[in-house]
Amino acid sequence: MSTESKSHPATGSFFAASASYFLWGLFPLFWRLLAAVDAPELIAHRLVWSLVFLLGVVAWQKRLAEFGRACWVRKNLRVHAASGALLTVNWLVYVWGVNNGHVIECSLGYFLVPLINVALGRWLLHERLRKAQLAAIVLAAIGVALMVLRVGRFPWIALTIAGTFGYYGLLRKRSDLGPLFGLTLETLLLVPFAAGYLLWRFAQNRGALGHVDAATTAIILSSGVVTAVPLLLFAKGARGLRMITLGLLQYLAPTCQFLLGWLLYNEAMGEARAGAFVLIWAGLAIYSIDAVLASRANR
Template structure:
């Protein structure tokens, strides 16, 4: 094998991962035109059409054996059901927030995810934290408290998104399923409820399909593609990149979301919010620097 082959694989992996995070960052542009549709209905469509898109693909790849195996015990079933509920809750909060004009606060939630992961590692897995990690969490907590003091409320959207996605990630680490088989099972478990909601709304004459403008119906039918394509890009990139590199690229998604909120949707971003973000970004900088330093010393053995 030529010496350039691993480098080309890493470049392709980085391009795929970056593409994934850019799609996730730009996804408010997809959801915002659907603001007239009830958020619960949108998530029901997302579950159903994601399953319609992923199930044939997984069948073609021969991955359903994994899914059936994961349903072989009550413990595994419960773990995947909990993951499904957390992911669906995260989707619901995010879609509602974007369409209600809270793109900036949504981006804050995903900036917080790495630090929430560190905190969950300490609380749930009893991992020992390095001093820089403690300091990073302290800065993030200070940023949240600052919003409470200056704005008179907790950033509940950001905290909900960070908590649900962080906990979802923790549960997914305990599952042997890959990204595609995991998403297929998670959508499969809640698809019956989602389909029931859609049928009920259609019966009542308030469902989007068949009643909304054609462009709205077309966008709804694309929900499975919008959900699955970035996940496949992520899976491709994750197999070819170090976790540290993947961790750095993940900031692209909330950064793009933040830019959309400020410069495209012109949401309020006053001094109090800027100060809060500054504390959280400082915490992220400490977390990232510590991760890079730790990775370097593991590689060099110093």
């Protein structure tokens, strides 16, 4: 096999993973189109229509029987009920934040995720921290403290997003299911609650469907596709890339979100907030360089 043919899978994986993070980075544009709809109702619709689309993908892959067997494994039910609940909280806080003028703080949450993962590994799994990892966490903590003391506002949106996604990743590591089956099971377990909420809204004559224009209805119904497509691209990319490459690509999504909040939506930065971000980015730079060096040392 030639060198060129060998490089094609890696190139395809790189573009798939990059596209997934880029699409996640553009999510504020999508959710802002639905700013007139309450965040809880948006998340309920997102769960319902994500399940419809994901089950369609599973059926198209002719894996419905395999998925059905996975649903009856007690460990899978236990893990994905918990991870699904965390993901729902993450989605709810993110969508509420985006539609209430906090896109920059939402981006901060995803910038913090790698450092939260390291901290959770030390706290819950008793993993040893390298000095660079500890320095990165300390810098990020100082940045958050600066935001509280100088900006005068506790960044609860960012910390909730980072914390729920960090715990979500920790739980998913305990799962035997891949990304497609995992998300499908999570939505399947939560859809009864989501559907019940939507029916209650409809009975109260407060639901969005039937009370918004056709364009908004179409956007709501497309939320399942919008949710699932980046995940499927990520799953394709992750199979062909090293973890260190994925780790560096993950900054693409919050960077896009940060730029949208700052340049498109004109959210205020201010010196104190900018200083906090600089400290957190410095911590991420130390973390990333250390991760690259550690990866090379282990090769």
